[in-house]
Amino acid sequence: MSFLTQACPWPLAGFLVGLLTVALQWMDNLPLGATGAAAGFFGWARRPTAGLSWRALFFAGVIAGAALYAALTHATPAGWAYPAVDRLFGGAPLPKAVWLSVAGLFIGFGARWAGGCTSGHGICGVGRLQAGSLATTMTFVVTAVIVAQLVWRGSPL
Protein backbone atom coordinates (compact mmCIF):
# COMPACT_ATOMS: atom_id res chain seq x y z
CA MET A 1 0.00 0.00 0.00
CA SER A 2 2.90 2.38 0.63
CA PHE A 3 3.59 2.11 -3.11
CA LEU A 4 0.21 3.74 -3.66
CA THR A 5 0.44 6.34 -0.92
CA GLN A 6 3.70 7.71 -2.35
CA ALA A 7 3.48 9.75 -5.56
CA CYS A 8 3.75 7.43 -8.55
CA PRO A 9 7.40 7.42 -9.79
CA TRP A 10 7.55 9.60 -12.90
CA PRO A 11 8.80 6.97 -15.37
CA LEU A 12 5.89 4.72 -14.46
CA ALA A 13 3.45 7.65 -14.36
CA GLY A 14 4.43 8.79 -17.84
CA PHE A 15 4.29 5.24 -19.18
CA LEU A 16 0.81 4.71 -17.72
CA VAL A 17 -0.74 7.86 -19.18
CA GLY A 18 0.85 7.09 -22.55
CA LEU A 19 -0.62 3.61 -22.35
CA LEU A 20 -4.07 5.03 -21.57
CA THR A 21 -3.82 7.29 -24.64
CA VAL A 22 -2.94 4.28 -26.79
CA ALA A 23 -5.72 2.18 -25.24
CA LEU A 24 -8.39 4.79 -26.04
CA GLN A 25 -7.11 5.10 -29.59
CA TRP A 26 -7.17 1.32 -30.01
CA MET A 27 -10.63 1.06 -28.50
CA ASP A 28 -12.44 3.27 -30.98
CA ASN A 29 -10.07 6.01 -32.17
CA LEU A 30 -11.00 7.99 -29.07
CA PRO A 31 -8.89 10.97 -27.98
CA LEU A 32 -7.86 11.25 -24.34
CA GLY A 33 -8.99 14.70 -23.21
CA ALA A 34 -10.44 16.17 -20.06
CA THR A 35 -11.85 19.35 -21.61
CA GLY A 36 -13.97 17.48 -24.13
CA ALA A 37 -15.02 15.18 -21.31
CA ALA A 38 -16.02 18.16 -19.16
CA ALA A 39 -17.96 19.66 -22.06
CA GLY A 40 -19.74 16.35 -22.62
CA PHE A 41 -20.60 16.06 -18.94
CA PHE A 42 -21.83 19.65 -18.75
CA GLY A 43 -23.90 19.11 -21.88
CA TRP A 44 -25.51 16.10 -20.26
CA ALA A 45 -26.12 18.01 -17.01
CA ARG A 46 -27.88 20.74 -18.95
CA ARG A 47 -29.90 18.40 -21.11
CA PRO A 48 -30.10 14.91 -19.56
CA THR A 49 -32.56 13.71 -22.19
CA ALA A 50 -29.75 13.82 -24.77
CA GLY A 51 -28.18 10.84 -23.02
CA LEU A 52 -24.69 10.21 -21.69
CA SER A 53 -21.93 10.45 -24.29
CA TRP A 54 -18.70 8.51 -23.81
CA ARG A 55 -17.07 11.82 -22.89
CA ALA A 56 -19.59 12.46 -20.10
CA LEU A 57 -19.01 8.94 -18.79
CA PHE A 58 -15.26 9.46 -18.94
CA PHE A 59 -15.61 12.64 -16.87
CA ALA A 60 -17.75 10.88 -14.25
CA GLY A 61 -15.14 8.12 -14.24
CA VAL A 62 -12.38 10.62 -13.42
CA ILE A 63 -14.27 11.73 -10.31
CA ALA A 64 -14.86 8.10 -9.31
CA GLY A 65 -11.24 7.10 -9.97
CA ALA A 66 -9.87 9.83 -7.72
CA ALA A 67 -12.40 8.86 -5.04
CA LEU A 68 -11.20 5.27 -5.34
CA TYR A 69 -7.59 6.38 -4.85
CA ALA A 70 -8.58 8.44 -1.80
CA ALA A 71 -10.46 5.47 -0.33
CA LEU A 72 -7.62 2.99 -0.94
CA THR A 73 -4.99 5.26 0.57
CA HIS A 74 -7.20 6.42 3.46
CA ALA A 75 -6.27 9.99 2.57
CA THR A 76 -7.59 12.83 4.70
CA PRO A 77 -9.80 14.97 2.45
CA ALA A 78 -8.43 18.47 1.89
CA GLY A 79 -11.93 19.95 2.22
CA TRP A 80 -12.00 23.64 1.45
CA ALA A 81 -8.25 24.18 1.95
CA TYR A 82 -6.29 25.54 -1.03
CA PRO A 83 -2.88 26.36 0.47
CA ALA A 84 -1.41 28.57 -2.26
CA VAL A 85 -4.52 30.74 -2.65
CA ASP A 86 -5.20 30.71 1.10
CA ARG A 87 -1.75 32.19 1.69
CA LEU A 88 -2.47 34.87 -0.90
CA PHE A 89 -5.65 36.06 0.86
CA GLY A 90 -4.96 35.01 4.45
CA GLY A 91 -7.62 32.32 4.18
CA ALA A 92 -10.48 34.72 3.39
CA PRO A 93 -13.17 32.65 1.63
CA LEU A 94 -14.72 35.23 -0.70
CA PRO A 95 -11.55 36.37 -2.51
CA LYS A 96 -10.56 32.72 -2.79
CA ALA A 97 -13.90 31.79 -4.37
CA VAL A 98 -13.60 34.67 -6.85
CA TRP A 99 -9.95 33.87 -7.66
CA LEU A 100 -10.66 30.19 -8.30
CA SER A 101 -13.82 30.87 -10.31
CA VAL A 102 -12.04 33.39 -12.53
CA ALA A 103 -9.14 30.95 -12.97
CA GLY A 104 -11.69 28.31 -13.92
CA LEU A 105 -13.21 30.64 -16.51
CA PHE A 106 -9.82 31.16 -18.14
CA ILE A 107 -9.17 27.42 -18.02
CA GLY A 108 -12.53 26.50 -19.52
CA PHE A 109 -12.70 29.21 -22.16
CA GLY A 110 -9.09 28.87 -23.24
CA ALA A 111 -9.06 25.09 -23.39
CA ARG A 112 -12.34 24.96 -25.28
CA TRP A 113 -11.21 27.67 -27.68
CA ALA A 114 -7.96 25.86 -28.38
CA GLY A 115 -9.80 22.55 -28.60
CA GLY A 116 -8.07 20.85 -25.69
CA CYS A 117 -5.98 21.17 -22.56
CA THR A 118 -2.97 19.50 -20.98
CA SER A 119 -4.37 16.03 -21.66
CA GLY A 120 -6.13 16.50 -25.02
CA HIS A 121 -3.46 18.62 -26.69
CA GLY A 122 -0.49 18.15 -24.36
CA ILE A 123 -0.41 14.37 -24.18
CA CYS A 124 -2.84 12.98 -26.78
CA GLY A 125 -2.39 15.61 -29.49
CA VAL A 126 1.37 15.96 -29.18
CA GLY A 127 1.60 12.15 -28.98
CA ARG A 128 -0.29 12.07 -32.29
CA LEU A 129 2.29 14.54 -33.64
CA GLN A 130 -0.44 17.05 -34.48
CA ALA A 131 1.12 20.45 -35.24
CA GLY A 132 -1.88 22.33 -33.82
CA SER A 133 -1.52 20.49 -30.52
CA LEU A 134 2.18 21.28 -30.37
CA ALA A 135 1.42 24.98 -30.99
CA THR A 136 -1.22 24.98 -28.24
CA THR A 137 1.00 23.14 -25.78
CA MET A 138 4.01 25.40 -26.29
CA THR A 139 1.74 28.44 -25.92
CA PHE A 140 0.11 27.36 -22.66
CA VAL A 141 3.34 26.11 -21.11
CA VAL A 142 5.23 29.35 -21.85
CA THR A 143 2.26 31.50 -20.74
CA ALA A 144 1.78 29.53 -17.53
CA VAL A 145 5.48 29.66 -16.62
CA ILE A 146 5.49 33.46 -17.08
CA VAL A 147 2.24 34.01 -15.15
CA ALA A 148 3.40 31.71 -12.36
CA GLN A 149 6.56 33.80 -12.00
CA LEU A 150 4.48 36.98 -11.78
CA VAL A 151 1.98 35.62 -9.26
CA TRP A 152 3.71 32.96 -7.15
CA ARG A 153 7.41 33.86 -7.14
CA GLY A 154 7.32 34.88 -3.50
CA SER A 155 5.31 31.85 -2.44
CA PRO A 156 6.98 28.84 -0.74
CA LEU A 157 5.92 26.22 -3.29
Add this chain to the structure above:
Amino acid sequence: MTTGRLRAPAALAGVAFGFWLAWTRMTDPDQILGALLLRRSYLWLLFATGVATAALGLQALRRLGVRTLAGRAAVSWPTVRPQRRHLVGGALFGIGWALAGVCPGPIAAQLGQGRWSALFTLAGLFGGIALADAVGRRRPSPVWSPCGEAQEGDVLAGNGVASQPSSP
Protein backbone atom coordinates in the same frame (compact mmCIF):
# COMPACT_ATOMS: atom_id res chain seq x y z
CA MET B 1 -15.87 7.97 -36.91
CA THR B 2 -18.43 6.91 -34.37
CA THR B 3 -17.49 7.68 -30.83
CA GLY B 4 -20.53 6.45 -28.98
CA ARG B 5 -19.62 2.77 -28.65
CA LEU B 6 -17.84 1.08 -25.80
CA ARG B 7 -19.36 3.23 -23.09
CA ALA B 8 -18.43 1.04 -20.14
CA PRO B 9 -14.76 0.92 -21.24
CA ALA B 10 -14.84 4.72 -21.68
CA ALA B 11 -16.08 5.09 -18.11
CA LEU B 12 -13.39 2.66 -16.93
CA ALA B 13 -10.74 4.65 -18.80
CA GLY B 14 -12.02 7.70 -16.92
CA VAL B 15 -11.66 5.84 -13.62
CA ALA B 16 -8.09 4.91 -14.55
CA PHE B 17 -7.32 8.53 -15.48
CA GLY B 18 -8.83 9.88 -12.25
CA PHE B 19 -6.88 7.35 -10.21
CA TRP B 20 -3.72 8.29 -12.09
CA LEU B 21 -4.30 12.03 -11.54
CA ALA B 22 -4.62 11.47 -7.81
CA TRP B 23 -1.65 9.09 -7.61
CA THR B 24 0.64 11.45 -9.53
CA ARG B 25 -0.39 14.43 -7.34
CA MET B 26 -1.72 16.31 -10.34
CA THR B 27 -4.60 17.22 -8.04
CA ASP B 28 -2.24 19.05 -5.67
CA PRO B 29 -2.06 22.69 -6.84
CA ASP B 30 1.21 23.23 -4.95
CA GLN B 31 2.78 20.47 -7.05
CA ILE B 32 1.63 22.08 -10.31
CA LEU B 33 2.59 25.62 -9.28
CA GLY B 34 5.99 24.39 -8.13
CA ALA B 35 6.49 22.86 -11.57
CA LEU B 36 5.38 26.05 -13.32
CA LEU B 37 7.88 27.99 -11.20
CA LEU B 38 10.47 25.49 -12.49
CA ARG B 39 11.27 24.46 -8.93
CA ARG B 40 9.99 20.88 -9.31
CA SER B 41 10.87 18.59 -12.20
CA TYR B 42 8.37 15.76 -11.57
CA LEU B 43 5.62 17.13 -13.83
CA TRP B 44 7.96 17.82 -16.74
CA LEU B 45 9.65 14.41 -16.56
CA LEU B 46 6.29 12.67 -16.35
CA PHE B 47 4.94 14.72 -19.23
CA ALA B 48 7.90 13.96 -21.48
CA THR B 49 7.66 10.25 -20.69
CA GLY B 50 3.93 10.27 -21.32
CA VAL B 51 4.21 11.99 -24.69
CA ALA B 52 7.04 9.66 -25.77
CA THR B 53 5.06 6.56 -24.75
CA ALA B 54 1.91 7.82 -26.47
CA ALA B 55 3.80 8.74 -29.65
CA LEU B 56 5.56 5.37 -29.87
CA GLY B 57 2.40 3.41 -29.10
CA LEU B 58 0.21 5.34 -31.52
CA GLN B 59 2.73 5.03 -34.34
CA ALA B 60 3.00 1.31 -33.63
CA LEU B 61 -0.79 0.91 -33.83
CA ARG B 62 -0.86 2.61 -37.21
CA ARG B 63 2.20 0.99 -38.73
CA LEU B 64 1.14 -2.49 -37.66
CA GLY B 65 -2.24 -1.92 -39.29
CA VAL B 66 -4.11 -2.59 -36.06
CA ARG B 67 -7.91 -2.29 -36.29
CA THR B 68 -9.97 -0.65 -33.56
CA LEU B 69 -11.60 -2.96 -31.04
CA ALA B 70 -15.06 -1.44 -31.36
CA GLY B 71 -15.49 -0.97 -35.08
CA ARG B 72 -12.67 -2.93 -36.72
CA ALA B 73 -11.77 0.40 -38.35
CA ALA B 74 -8.30 1.61 -39.26
CA VAL B 75 -6.53 3.41 -36.43
CA SER B 76 -6.55 7.06 -37.46
CA TRP B 77 -6.72 10.59 -36.17
CA PRO B 78 -7.43 13.95 -37.74
CA THR B 79 -4.79 16.32 -39.03
CA VAL B 80 -4.78 19.46 -36.89
CA ARG B 81 -2.83 22.35 -38.37
CA PRO B 82 -1.79 25.30 -36.18
CA GLN B 83 -4.34 28.09 -36.18
CA ARG B 84 -4.93 31.36 -34.37
CA ARG B 85 -7.36 29.69 -31.99
CA HIS B 86 -4.55 27.45 -30.74
CA LEU B 87 -2.45 30.45 -29.70
CA VAL B 88 -5.35 32.50 -28.30
CA GLY B 89 -6.92 29.57 -26.46
CA GLY B 90 -3.56 28.24 -25.32
CA ALA B 91 -2.55 31.60 -23.84
CA LEU B 92 -5.89 32.04 -21.99
CA PHE B 93 -5.72 28.48 -20.72
CA GLY B 94 -2.13 29.01 -19.59
CA ILE B 95 -3.20 32.04 -17.52
CA GLY B 96 -5.92 30.05 -15.73
CA TRP B 97 -3.62 27.06 -15.23
CA ALA B 98 -1.04 29.28 -13.51
CA LEU B 99 -3.61 31.19 -11.41
CA ALA B 100 -5.09 28.06 -9.81
CA GLY B 101 -2.55 25.29 -10.39
CA VAL B 102 -5.15 22.99 -11.91
CA CYS B 103 -6.39 21.97 -15.34
CA PRO B 104 -9.71 20.31 -16.25
CA GLY B 105 -8.79 16.70 -15.39
CA PRO B 106 -7.47 17.51 -11.92
CA ILE B 107 -10.53 19.68 -11.18
CA ALA B 108 -12.75 16.62 -11.62
CA ALA B 109 -10.34 14.41 -9.70
CA GLN B 110 -10.17 16.90 -6.83
CA LEU B 111 -13.91 16.56 -6.38
CA GLY B 112 -13.50 12.82 -6.05
CA GLN B 113 -10.81 13.38 -3.43
CA GLY B 114 -12.98 15.70 -1.38
CA ARG B 115 -11.14 18.91 -2.27
CA TRP B 116 -14.28 21.02 -2.23
CA SER B 117 -12.60 24.24 -3.42
CA ALA B 118 -12.69 22.53 -6.81
CA LEU B 119 -16.39 23.45 -6.94
CA PHE B 120 -15.31 27.02 -7.71
CA THR B 121 -12.87 26.05 -10.47
CA LEU B 122 -15.47 23.59 -11.79
CA ALA B 123 -18.09 26.34 -11.99
CA GLY B 124 -15.60 28.51 -13.86
CA LEU B 125 -14.62 25.60 -16.12
CA PHE B 126 -18.22 24.88 -17.15
CA GLY B 127 -18.94 28.59 -17.54
CA GLY B 128 -15.85 29.08 -19.69
CA ILE B 129 -16.71 26.12 -21.91
CA ALA B 130 -20.28 27.37 -22.34
CA LEU B 131 -18.99 30.87 -23.13
CA ALA B 132 -16.51 29.57 -25.70
CA ASP B 133 -19.24 27.50 -27.34
CA ALA B 134 -21.61 30.50 -27.37
CA VAL B 135 -19.01 32.84 -28.86
CA GLY B 136 -17.76 30.17 -31.24
CA ARG B 137 -21.27 29.56 -32.54
CA ARG B 138 -21.49 33.17 -33.74
CA ARG B 139 -18.20 33.13 -35.59
CA PRO B 140 -17.82 32.28 -39.25
CA SER B 141 -14.88 30.00 -38.51
CA PRO B 142 -15.94 27.87 -35.58
CA VAL B 143 -14.01 26.70 -32.59
CA TRP B 144 -12.93 23.12 -32.93
CA SER B 145 -13.29 20.48 -30.35
CA PRO B 146 -10.57 18.41 -28.69
CA CYS B 147 -7.90 17.03 -30.98
CA GLY B 148 -9.78 18.61 -33.88
CA GLU B 149 -12.65 16.19 -33.70
CA ALA B 150 -16.28 17.16 -33.87
CA GLN B 151 -18.18 15.91 -30.86
CA GLU B 152 -21.54 14.28 -30.87
CA GLY B 153 -24.29 16.71 -30.06
CA ASP B 154 -22.27 19.89 -29.75
CA VAL B 155 -22.39 22.99 -31.86
CA LEU B 156 -19.06 22.21 -33.42
CA ALA B 157 -20.11 19.00 -35.10
CA GLY B 158 -19.68 18.93 -38.83
CA ASN B 159 -17.64 22.09 -39.09
CA GLY B 160 -15.03 21.21 -41.64
CA VAL B 161 -12.90 19.03 -39.44
CA ALA B 162 -10.35 17.13 -41.45
CA SER B 163 -11.02 13.62 -40.27
CA GLN B 164 -9.71 11.57 -43.13
CA PRO B 165 -7.21 8.99 -41.95
CA SER B 166 -3.70 10.29 -42.21
CA SER B 167 -2.28 6.86 -42.84
CA PRO B 168 1.44 6.38 -43.24
